[in-house]
Amino acid sequence: MNKNELIQNIRRKKSFLCVGLDTDLKKIPPHLLNDDDPIFAFNRAIIDATAEYAIAYKPNLAFYECAGARGWLAFEKTVRYLREHHPDTFLIADAKRGDIGNTSALYARTFFEETDVDALTVAPYMGEDSVTPFLGYDGKWVVLLALTSNKGSADFQLTASADGERLFERVLRQSQEWADDERMMYVVGATQGRMFEDIRRIVPRHFLLVPGVGAQGGSLDEVCRYGMNADCGLIVNSSRAILYADRTEAFATAAAREARAVQQQMAAYL
Amino acid sequence: MNKNELIQNIRRKKSFLCVGLDTDLKKIPPHLLNDDDPIFAFNRAIIDATAEYAIAYKPNLAFYECAGARGWLAFEKTVRYLREHHPDTFLIADAKRGDIGNTSALYARTFFEETDVDALTVAPYMGEDSVTPFLGYDGKWVVLLALTSNKGSADFQLTASADGERLFERVLRQSQEWADDERMMYVVGATQGRMFEDIRRIVPRHFLLVPGVGAQGGSLDEVCRYGMNADCGLIVNSSRAILYADRTEAFATAAAREARAVQQQMAAYL
Structure with a gap:
C-alpha cells in the first residue's frame, strides 16, 4: 500500500487506529481453545469485528513464534485473511528484525514475498546495510525503531553525542538518506509525550507508528x-x-465497542 | 550450559569454533532437495561431520523463517538433534530479538523453554527491560549485540557521547549492571581488528561471540x-x-575438512 492510499483510508474511515494482534493463548476466551487453530479463530473474529474502525493491523511475531510451527501457520493465515477480506487495511509485521545485509535480505523475502505484509518493524542498531535490504520492494515499508514506549528507551536512545544530538534523533536524521517518507516510517512510543515535537522537527512528513x-x-x-x-x-x-x-x-462485540470508542476519539482530531 | 562447562569443552576439543547453520536451500547440494526435510537433512549431516571440531552451533533464524512453518519445524528438529546426539555443544539461536518487556518474555519462553537453546542473540536498542526477560533462566545466556561485523556498524555503534564513550562501549558497560559473565556474552565482529583491545578493557572476563x-x-x-x-x-x-x-x-566430508582446518589453527592459539 502506498502513502496516498493509506491517507485516503484514514480520511474515509475517520480513524488512524491500528489493532495489535498480540494474540496470547493464555488470554483469549477459553471456548476458542477447542478450535483447530485458536489463534487464527480469535484473530479472524477480532478482525471482522474491528475492521470498520481500524486502518491497520499489527501482529507481533513473538506471539506467533511462541507457538512454534503452528504459530507461524496462524500468522500466515491471518495475513491471507486480511488480504482477502479486508484489502483496505495496512498490515504491519511487528518483528523488530535487523541483521547483516544478506541475512536482512532473507527476512525481507520472508515478510514481503512469502507473507505479503505492507510493513515490517526493523531495529536500527546495525546501521544502513542492515536496513536497506528491506527497502527494495514497491509499496512496502520499513518501520524503523526510533524512540520506543518502554522504560529502557532511556538507556541508549536518549544518549546525546558530542554535538548534542540524541541517538534517536541521529537514527531519524541519518535514515532519511536511505529512504524517504514513501518507504519509511518510525516507531515512536505514545509514552514519549512532548518528545513528539522534537521528532516532528526532524521528520515532519513521515508517518509514525505509535x-x-x-x-x-x-x-x-x-x-x-x-x-x-x-x-x-x-x-x-x-x-x-x-x-x-x-x-x-461476546469478546468480539466487546472488541468492536472498544475499537469504535477509540475511533470516535480519533475522528475528533482529524 | 554454564561457563565452566563451556570452557572445559573448549579445552578438551582444542577448539572455539562455532558452526553457523545458515542453511540456504539455494546453496545446499541439489540431491538433498528430494529429502522430506532438506534443511534438517543438510544440518544433520553438517553437524555429524563437524561436531568433533566445533564447540558450538548457531542457526540464524532468518534462514528458517523464510521457509515458513516448515522452516520452524526444521529449526526445532535441528535443536532436538543437537541436544540428543551432541549434548556437549553450545547452542545459540541467532535471532537478534528485543522488544518491550512482556514481549521479550514471550521470545524468551520460545527460545529457552519451547526450543531449548543455550543462548539467544539480542539487540540492545530498546534498553534494559527489553533484555532482562531473557536473563531469568538458569544456564541460559543472552548474547548482546555490541560491535557488529558489518559496514553499518559504524553508523550508530561508533557514535561517541559527550564524554567520549562510544555507543558500543556504553552498551558493554551498562549491560553489566543487568547480568554478569555467567549469563551474558557479546557479539563483536571479527572485522573489528584492534577494537577488541578497547572491548577487553570493558569486559575482560566475558565470552565474545565473533x-x-x-x-x-x-x-x-x-x-x-x-x-x-x-x-x-x-x-x-x-x-x-x-x-x-x-x-x-561429498559436502559433509568437505565441511569436516574445513572445520578441522579451522580447529587446528585455533588449537595453536589455545
Whole structure:
C-alpha cells in the first residue's frame, strides 16, 4: 500500500487506529481453545469485528513464534485473511528484525514475498546495510525503531553525542538518506509525550507508528497534539485494551465497542 | 550450559569454533532437495561431520523463517538433534530479538523453554527491560549485540557521547549492571581488528561471540591476538566457508575438512 492510499483510508474511515494482534493463548476466551487453530479463530473474529474502525493491523511475531510451527501457520493465515477480506487495511509485521545485509535480505523475502505484509518493524542498531535490504520492494515499508514506549528507551536512545544530538534523533536524521517518507516510517512510543515535537522537527512528513496507548499509559491527546501533521501522519496502535476487553463468547462485540470508542476519539482530531 | 562447562569443552576439543547453520536451500547440494526435510537433512549431516571440531552451533533464524512453518519445524528438529546426539555443544539461536518487556518474555519462553537453546542473540536498542526477560533462566545466556561485523556498524555503534564513550562501549558497560559473565556474552565482529583491545578493557572476563571470519573478511589471528583472555573467551563463528565448501554428495566430508582446518589453527592459539 502506498502513502496516498493509506491517507485516503484514514480520511474515509475517520480513524488512524491500528489493532495489535498480540494474540496470547493464555488470554483469549477459553471456548476458542477447542478450535483447530485458536489463534487464527480469535484473530479472524477480532478482525471482522474491528475492521470498520481500524486502518491497520499489527501482529507481533513473538506471539506467533511462541507457538512454534503452528504459530507461524496462524500468522500466515491471518495475513491471507486480511488480504482477502479486508484489502483496505495496512498490515504491519511487528518483528523488530535487523541483521547483516544478506541475512536482512532473507527476512525481507520472508515478510514481503512469502507473507505479503505492507510493513515490517526493523531495529536500527546495525546501521544502513542492515536496513536497506528491506527497502527494495514497491509499496512496502520499513518501520524503523526510533524512540520506543518502554522504560529502557532511556538507556541508549536518549544518549546525546558530542554535538548534542540524541541517538534517536541521529537514527531519524541519518535514515532519511536511505529512504524517504514513501518507504519509511518510525516507531515512536505514545509514552514519549512532548518528545513528539522534537521528532516532528526532524521528520515532519513521515508517518509514525505509535504503540503504548492504553495498557502502557500513553495519552492519545498528547500524541495528537504534538505528533499529528497535515496528512495525519500517525498510526496509533492498541492491543490489549481491544483484544481482551471481554473473555466470554461476546469478546468480539466487546472488541468492536472498544475499537469504535477509540475511533470516535480519533475522528475528533482529524 | 554454564561457563565452566563451556570452557572445559573448549579445552578438551582444542577448539572455539562455532558452526553457523545458515542453511540456504539455494546453496545446499541439489540431491538433498528430494529429502522430506532438506534443511534438517543438510544440518544433520553438517553437524555429524563437524561436531568433533566445533564447540558450538548457531542457526540464524532468518534462514528458517523464510521457509515458513516448515522452516520452524526444521529449526526445532535441528535443536532436538543437537541436544540428543551432541549434548556437549553450545547452542545459540541467532535471532537478534528485543522488544518491550512482556514481549521479550514471550521470545524468551520460545527460545529457552519451547526450543531449548543455550543462548539467544539480542539487540540492545530498546534498553534494559527489553533484555532482562531473557536473563531469568538458569544456564541460559543472552548474547548482546555490541560491535557488529558489518559496514553499518559504524553508523550508530561508533557514535561517541559527550564524554567520549562510544555507543558500543556504553552498551558493554551498562549491560553489566543487568547480568554478569555467567549469563551474558557479546557479539563483536571479527572485522573489528584492534577494537577488541578497547572491548577487553570493558569486559575482560566475558565470552565474545565473533562472526565475520571467512566470507566477511575478518582475521582469526587478529581476533585471537586482541580478543582472547585466560579462559579463551572467544566463540568464533564460521558459516558459509564450512557449509558450502562443496555442493556434491561429498559436502559433509568437505565441511569436516574445513572445520578441522579451522580447529587446528585455533588449537595453536589455545
